[in-house]
Amino acid sequence: ARALFIEPTLLMLDEPTNHLDLNAVIWLDSYLRTWKKTLLVVSHDQDFLNSVCDEILHIEDLKLASYKGNYDTFKKAEATKVKQLQKAWEKQEKRLRELKRQGQSKAKATESVKKTSKREPGARSQKKQNDAIASGTVAAEKTELIKRPRDYVVQLEFSDVPELSRPVIEVNRVHFRYSEKHPVIFKEVDFGIDMDSRICIVGANGSGKSTLLKLLTGEINPVTGELRRNPRLRMGIYNQHFVDRLPMGKTPVEHLRSRFEDLDYQSARNRLGKYGLEGHAHEVTMRDLSGGQKARVVFVELSLQRPHILLLDEPTNNLDTETIDALIDAINEFNGGIVVVTHDQRLISSCNCNLWVVEKEGVTIWSEGFDDYKDHLLRQIEEDTEKTAVARQKKLQEAAEKRAEKLEYLKAMLEKK
Numbered sequence: 001a002r003a004l005f006i007e008p009t010l011l012m013l014d015e016p017t018n019h020l021d022l023n024a025v026i027w028l029d030s031y032l033r034t035w036k037k038t039l040l041v042v043s044h045d046q047d048f049l050n051s052v053c054d055e056i057l058h059i060e061d062l063k064l065a066s067y068k069g070n071y072d073t074f075k076k077a078e079a080t081k082v083k084q085l086q087k088a089w090e091k092q093e094k095r096l097r098e099l100k101r102q103g104q105s106k107a108k109a110t111e112s113v114k115k116t117s118k119r120e121p122g123a124r125s126q127k128k129q130n131d132a133i134a135s136g137t138v139a140a141e142k143t144e145l146i147k148r149p150r151d152y153v154v155q156l157e158f159s160d161v162p163e164l165s166r167p168v169i170e171v172n173r174v175h176f177r178y179s180e181k182h183p184v185i186f187k188e189v190d191f192g193i194d195m196d197s198r199i200c201i202v203g204a205n206g207s208g209k210s211t212l213l214k215l216l217t218g219e220i221n222p223v224t225g226e227l228r229r230n231p232r233l234r235m236g237i238y239n240q241h242f243v244d245r246l247p248m249g250k251t252p253v254e255h256l257r258s259r260f261e262d263l264d265y266q267s268a269r270n271r272l273g274k275y276g277l278e279g280h281a282h283e284v285t286m287r288d289l290s291g292g293q294k295a296r297v298v299f300v301e302l303s304l305q306r307p308h309i310l311l312l313d314e315p316t317n318n319l320d321t322e323t324i325d326a327l328i329d330a331i332n333e334f335n336g337g338i339v340v341v342t343h344d345q346r347l348i349s350s351c352n353c354n355l356w357v358v359e360k361e362g363v364t365i366w367s368e369g370f371d372d373y374k375d376h377l378l379r380q381i382e383e384d385t386e387k388t389a390v391a392r393q394k395k396l397q398e399a400a401e402k403r404a405e406k407l408e409y410l411k412a413m414l415e416k417k
Helices: 022-032 046-052 071-101 106-116 126-135 209-217 240-244 252-259 265-274 279-283 291-305 321-333 345-350 370-416
Strands: 010-014 038-042 055-060 063-068 169-176 186-193 198-202 224-229 235-238 309-313 337-341 354-359 362-366
Touching (some): 022 345, 022 370, 038 046, 046 071, 063 071, 071 106, 186 209, 186 362, 198 209, 209 235, 209 309, 252 265, 252 279, 252 291, 265 279, 265 291, 291 321, 321 345, 354 370
Parallel strands (some): 198 337, 198 354, 309 337
Antiparallel strands (some): 055 063, 169 186, 169 224
16 A cells, blocks of 8 residues: 555565455556556466566576566467477487587587577677677677476376265354454354365455354354364365464475375475475475475375365465466366365466355355456445545535635634724
């Protein structure tokens, strides 16, 4: 709010959607679309980037590459570039093998390929380039072999589990408040969750989304009413609290092997690598890992628990776009139930989640779908903005009228004198 209020010439936002609820993200998205000045954003939220950005800067091989267009356009252009690099690398490797068969050493073959490598389109002619280097106007560039393009691939998975009898979780006439001094959060709430459930819980800040998850997990109990769980139910829980509770003095491998006795050293490392944790980080203590690295450790732990239902509270925070894509794929392939609180619009849409709106001391199913809910929020924001503007104008008018009355009174007093 402070950054937007001063209306800067350059607005720089580092992961602005982290820790915002869906309502706030939709408002910020709508507001920044009309931003007239320079905006620089670092974000993992693909929908947000598609809405507000018209140029993408991508870090490639220690350099910044610029791509015109939004994030989807960038992904297509990047895929084309990688294909071209792969072909060029294959051609280069073929030439190196030919030269080695002709009897050249590895070093000589490498130098030959460097010398005969084609210039990039639009580059200076060799004579002009040499003249420019001699005059000192440009620096000599060291020709290097093309490096093999390496795809950054993350694979997340949640193992298939045996089906449980319905209902897996049953909520009957639940009433909840934290104490007599606190307001009622839920009143006479009824619903059920099964292994085919795909639920996204949305609502304004303070409406009770996290409280609902705590009720489902048993962290807190209803004041009145009943909450039943299948006795064979295993729940996989992800939230920032669980990430922060990782043993800071242990490495990821040590932690997983202490939690799962049948897990051998190499299997633990294979699983961590598959989930996008770099090899060197497997033997680094948790306190020295980034938020995203710790999140990967928790996801590996979740998968090894073989849960029937996953309860995910803002799972995309601290994850990059590739890992979010992998999470979406894992959710879609999982045969258990999903209950998620998220501000990530792509995750909601791609996982075909049913929206449950927490409001007015209850839980309401929004059957019209996510796009309709988003339009509803935008209309609500416009109405609230209009009401605020009208109220402000009314106050200004009343203040102006009071000043006018005071001036009239002072004028009358002066005339009497």
